[in-house]
Amino acid sequence: MSNPILEVNNLKKYFDVKGGVFGRKVGEVKAVDDVTFTVNEGEILGIVGESGCGKSTTGKALLRLIEPTDGEVKFEDQDITQLDDEAMRKLRKDMQIIFQDPYASLNPRHTVEKIVGEPLLVHGMKSAEERKKRVKELLEVVGLRPFHASRYPHQFSGGQRQRIGIARALANNPKLIICDEPVSALDVSVQSQILNLMSDLRDEFNLTYIFIAHDLSVVKHISDRVGVMYLGKLVELADKDELYENPKHPYTQALLSAVPVADPDVIGDRVILEGDVPSPSNPPTGCPFHTRCPAAMDICSEVKPEFKEDSDQHYVACHLYD
Amino acid sequence: MSDVILELEDLHTHFFTDSGEVPAVDGVSFKVHKGEVVGVVGESGCGKSVTSLSIMQLVPSPPGRIVSGQINFKDENLAQASEKRMRQIRGNEISMIFQEPMTSLDPLFTIGNQLIEAIRMHRKMSKKEAKRKAIDMLNLVGIPRSSEVVDEYPHQLSGGMRQRVMIAMAMSCDPEVLIADEPTTALDVTIQAQILDLMRDLNKEHNTGILLITHDLGVVAEMCDRVVVMYAGQVVEEGTVREILKDPKHPYTKGLIRSLPKIHEKEQKLYSIPGTVPKVSMEQVGCRFAPRCEYAFDRCFSEDPELYDAGVERSSRCFLYDDNEEQEAGSHVESDLRS
Ligand SMILES: Nc1ncnc2c1ncn2[C@@H]1O[C@H](COP(=O)(O)OP(=O)(O)OP(=O)(O)O)[C@@H](O)[C@H]1O
Ligand SMILES: Nc1ncnc2c1ncn2[C@@H]1O[C@H](COP(=O)(O)OP(=O)(O)OP(=O)(O)O)[C@@H](O)[C@H]1O
Ligand code: SF4
Ligand SMILES: [Mg+2]
Ligand SMILES: [Mg+2]
Numbered sequence: 137m138s139n140p141i142l143e144v145n146n147l148k149k150y151f152d153v154k155g156g157v158f159g160r161k162v163g164e165v166k167a168v169d170d171v172t173f174t175v176n177e178g179e180i181l182g183i184v185g186e187s188g189c190g191k192s193t194t195g196k197a198l199l200r201l202i203e204p205t206d207g208e209v210k211f212e213d214q215d216i217t218q219l220d221d222e223a224m225r226k227l228r229k230d231m232q233i234i235f236q237d238p239y240a241s242l243n244p245r246h247t248v249e250k251i252v253g254e255p256l257l258v259h260g261m262k263s264a265e266e267r268k269k270r271v272k273e274l275l276e277v278v279g280l281r282p283f284h285a286s287r288y289p290h291q292f293s294g295g296q297r298q299r300i301g302i303a304r305a306l307a308n309n310p311k312l313i314i315c316d317e318p319v320s321a322l323d324v325s326v327q328s329q330i331l332n333l334m335s336d337l338r339d340e341f342n343l344t345y346i347f348i349a350h351d352l353s354v355v356k357h358i359s360d361r362v363g364v365m366y367l368g369k370l371v372e373l374a375d376k377d378e379l380y381e382n383p384k385h386p387y388t389q390a391l392l393s394a395v396p397v398a399d400p401d402v403i404g405d406r407v408i409l410e411g412d413v414p415s416p417s418n419p420p421t422g423c424p425f426h427t428r429c430p431a432a433m434d435i436c437s438e439v440k441p442e443f444k445e446d447s448d449q450h451y452v453a454c455h456l457y458d
Numbered sequence: 459m460s461d462v463i464l465e466l467e468d469l470h471t472h473f474f475t476d477s478g479e480v481p482a483v484d485g486v487s488f489k490v491h492k493g494e495v496v497g498v499v500g501e502s503g504c505g506k507s508v509t510s511l512s513i514m515q516l517v518p519s520p521p522g523r524i525v526s527g528q529i530n531f532k533d534e535n536l537a538q539a540s541e542k543r544m545r546q547i548r549g550n551e552i553s554m555i556f557q558e559p560m561t562s563l564d565p566l567f568t569i570g571n572q573l574i575e576a577i578r579m580h581r582k583m584s585k586k587e588a589k590r591k592a593i594d595m596l597n598l599v600g601i602p603r604s605s606e607v608v609d610e611y612p613h614q615l616s617g618g619m620r621q622r623v624m625i626a627m628a629m630s631c632d633p634e635v636l637i638a639d640e641p642t643t644a645l646d647v648t649i650q651a652q653i654l655d656l657m658r659d660l661n662k663e664h665n666t667g668i669l670l671i672t673h674d675l676g677v678v679a680e681m682c683d684r685v686v687v688m689y690a691g692q693v694v695e696e697g698t699v700r701e702i703l704k705d706p707k708h709p710y711t712k713g714l715i716r717s718l719p720k721i722h723e724k725e726q727k728l729y730s731i732p733g734t735v736p737k738v739s740m741e742q743v744g745c746r747f748a749p750r751c752e753y754a755f756d757r758c759f760s761e762d763p764e765l766y767d768a769g770v771e772r773s774s775r776c777f778l779y780d781d782n783e784e785q786e787a788g789s790h791v792e793s794d795l796r797s
Contacts, residue, residue: 151614153606163606186646187618188602236617236644239558279734283477290518291475294557294640295502295673317617320643321557323673325717326502328728350618350646351674353721357728380721394647396676398718400700409648415603 138176140210141312141344142198147171147207149190149197153417165417167193169368171207172443175312178342180335182359182376184352184391188416190368191348192236195314198346199231200224211312229259232305236316236348238297242289248275248300249285255307274303279329294321302330306337312344319354331358352395356380364388367424368416370443374450384452386431423455431456462530463667464490464513464552464635469527469537471505471512474520479740482508482522484691490635493665497678497699499714500688501735506671507557509688510637512537513669514554515544531635550580553633555641557671559620563612569596569623570608576627595626600652617644625653632664639671654681675718679703687711690738690746693765697772707774709751745776753778 147168155162168190175181183191197204200216209216216227235241242251252274253267261267272282278299289297298321305313315334319327335358337343349355355362356376363373364385372385383389390409409428414420420427426436435455443453471483483505490496498506511517513529515536529536531552536544548554556562564572573592574585583591589608596604599622612620621644628636638657642650654677660666670681678685678699685702687695687710695708706712713731733750736742745751748758757777766779773779 155606155609165603184646187622187644187649188616192616237558237560240560281734281737283737291473293503293507317644321502321640321673323500323502323714324675324719325714325731327673328717328719328730331719332728332730350644350650352647353719356721357719377724391647394651395721396647396650396674396680397721398675398679398703398715400679400703402679408651413600413602415606417603417606 138179140174141177141179141212142175142346143208143210144174144198145172145208145210147194147197147209148205149193149202150205163417166368166419167416168197168204169416169419171365171368171370173363173370173373175344175346177311177344178338179361180338180345180347180359182355182362183346183348183365184350184355184362185365186367186387186413187350189365190416191365192316194365195233195316195346195348198314199228199233201233229255229308230311231314232308232310232312233314234301234305234316234318236320238294238301238321239289242297242300244289247286247288248280251289251300252285252304252307255304259308270307271303274306277306277333278303279326295323295326298322299326299330309341310343312346314346314348316348317350318347320349320351327354334358352380352392364391367414367419369424369453370451371425371454372450372452374452378450382450384446384450384457385425385454386429386456387425390430423453425454461492462489463492463532464669465528465530466509466513467528467530469509469512469529470525471508471517471522472525473522481691481738481740483512484738485527486688486691486693488686488693488696490667490669492634492667493661494684495661495668495670495682497682497685498669498671498688499673499675499678499685500694501690501710501714502673503735504688505691506688507639510554510639510669510671513637514548514552515539515541516548516554549576549628549633550631551633552635552637553628553631554637555621555624555628555639557639557643559617559624559644560612562624563620565612568609568611569615573608573623573627573630577630580631591630592626595630596623598656599623599626600649618646618649621645622649622653625656629656629660632660633666634664635667635669636660637669637671640673641670642672642674642677650677657681675703675715687714690735692746692775693773694747694775695768695773696765697769701769701772707768707772707779708747708776709753709778710747713750747776 149168151165152161153163196202249271252271256267319330359376362376362379363370366387372388383392414427422437422439423441426432441453441455446452446457467487469486473480512524524537570592574588577588577591593604661668682699685699686693689710695711706715716729744759745763748754763775763777765773765775768774768779
């Protein structure tokens with residue numbers, strides 16, 4: 137029954153590091169380094185991981201908003217890394233992204249009406265009347281009001297801007313939406329509204345989401361499966377309940393233990409990660425996590441652990457499970 | 459309790475837009491003591507950022523303006539301070555971590571240039587020393603490959619890295635007051651824990667008063683001594699962190715706490731407060747929360763509630779806490795609400 141809508145194979149994105157007086161290339165940041173996963177139609181795949189581990193870069197590379205260095209991205213069985221610009225532009229109607237930084241991604245000179253209406257125009261809704269109506273609808277859907285349409289981005293609060301980005305992504309009823317921290321600036325009540333809305337839309341239109349977030353309770357709530365990234369790599373992937381109840385990778389265990397709880401009487405029993413945070417331009421040999429891993433063994437600094445299925449549909453890259 | 463370092467008294471900051479005057483901050487009062495961490499929570503768009511920008515005199519003007527009220531910092535009313543004086547204060551005595559890092563990082567300068575400038579503004583140091591200090595600071599906030607990152611531009615950094623650059627900048631001057639507007643929204647929980655530790659150190663070592671704006675109630679529980687809850691430009695509740703999280707009084711706060719997704723529970727649908735925040739306008743009468751409040755009664759729609767006492771050092775802007783109300787109406791609702 138599970139029908140893959142997106143298949144990502146060995147995706148890589150390296151950025152050049154320039155330096156010296158001549159600004160020559162002196163190295164590479166391996167922002168995404170050999171990531172493989174599939175997303176099924178109608179599924180919500182959560183992605184969590186340390187700041188700077190390559191989540192946003194993965195999201196952008198999937199839509200070719202930045203060109204992948206290597207690897208294959210198959211959307212509905214078509215390798216989109218091979219498509220020309222025109223074909224890619226058409227495809228973007230079906231694949232949308234909600235950007236992490238709403239401030240930087242909304243044109244400050246355009247009204248909300250124009251920002252949300254533009255993708256409609258680009259993909260063929262010629263009538264201004266119709267667009268206006270649809271924009272109003274979309275604003276209501278994300279909990280903004282019709283009068284907001286004539287305002288500019290800077291006239292909104294952080295959380296309101298984030299919702300403009302969501303409205304824009306929903307405009308053309310896409311099939312796949314990559315949501316990069318879509319609710320991080322929202323208070324919990326508005327956040328619940330948006331999360332409920334996103335689940336409803338999924339149920340109604342069989343939408344598929346990749347949901348990047350650092351709030352582990354939010355990710356758990358919305359996702360079907362969750363992937364954990366560390367230093368450009370996927371280190372664990374499993375069904376959400378399985379992952380939260382039985383985390384296998386030591387990084388996932390540390391992450392789950394660090395979640396702050398909204399209760400002043402609960403004293404967290406945290407795994408504090410010690411040791412140097414490694415650099416993606418000079419990743420450690422062997423397991424990328426070995427410099428900070430509380431369970432590291434000799435083999436960990438020498439041999440790269442393989443990302444493989446340890447128990448039913450539960451994938452992990454760690455020598456503890458060899 | 460120790461000395462008050464910052465006190466807002468009946469602050470009003472309005473925006474004068476084409477479609478009328480918007481009272482974004484509508485009579486806000488609260489205090490921050492030395493060495494205290496005060497949390498500010500509230501619905502998106504309720505005026506948290508505008509309140510903090512007002513303290514720094516950074517409200518975009520036009521269209522915004524502090525219409526009335528006082529911002530007392532030590533012996534000075536900052537609402538009246540000159541731009542010259544404010545420039546001395548900003549990034550020195552009071553520093554701020556902005557909600558959106560891209561608004562305060564200049565895309566045209568490297569991270570190093572911006573940090574070095576901030577460091578040299580209040581410390582006599584050669585450029586070289588300042589650069590070394592800048593790299594140290596990047597390390598302190600957990601940024602890997604810091605010696606490369608100093609020479610990079612903001613767009614080359616991930617969202618969370620930018621946020622940490624801002625944090626490094628704001629903490630570099632050992633301020634007396636730190637205003638942190640959603641400082642950890644872009645950070646994963648392990649780095650968040652590290653940053654919160656840094657803030658706590660600053661708070662303990664230098665007795666810095668911290669105003670922490672966040673929607674993450676887990677962060678509130680961990681960091682704050684007291685909490686101020688805002689709704690539609692007003693303070694609606696105030697209390698200690700334990701009181702607010704365990705025994706919220708105002709119906710809005712109750713709804714907020716009920717909306718939390720819990721990591722150990724499998725709920726299908728999250729609770730959310732029905733409706734959306736109404737457009738705030740000058741003509742408004744009645745409790746701002748009334749249209750969405752499940753306890754609302756007639757009076758709520760015709761009169762403005764004040765902040766009523768709701769215990770020792772606690773207040774709630776809700777008629778259910780007006781002592782006169784108990785004899786008149788709604789006492790059954792009252793007992794229900796307090797249970
Ligand atoms: N345009 C760019 N040029 C050079 N390096 C970049 C660029 N964009 C990202 N990077 C680097 O790639 C790495 C991964 O960045 P990315 O934005 O994907 O992280 P992230 O997982 O989304 O982090 P966060 O949670 O902080 O948003 C970082 O080390 C960053 O410095
Ligand atoms: N330049 C402006 N012109 C007009 N209205 C503005 C302007 N800036 C902010 N506002 C309005 O002021 C109100 C308060 O905004 P503020 O940014 O303080 O909210 P906030 O509580 O920080 O919200 P969030 O949690 O989403 O960041 C909002 O309704 C917003 O639309
Ligand atoms: S492979 Fe080794 S270093 Fe890596 S996570 Fe597993 S135990 Fe830790
Ligand atoms: Mg990111
Ligand atoms: Mg704000």
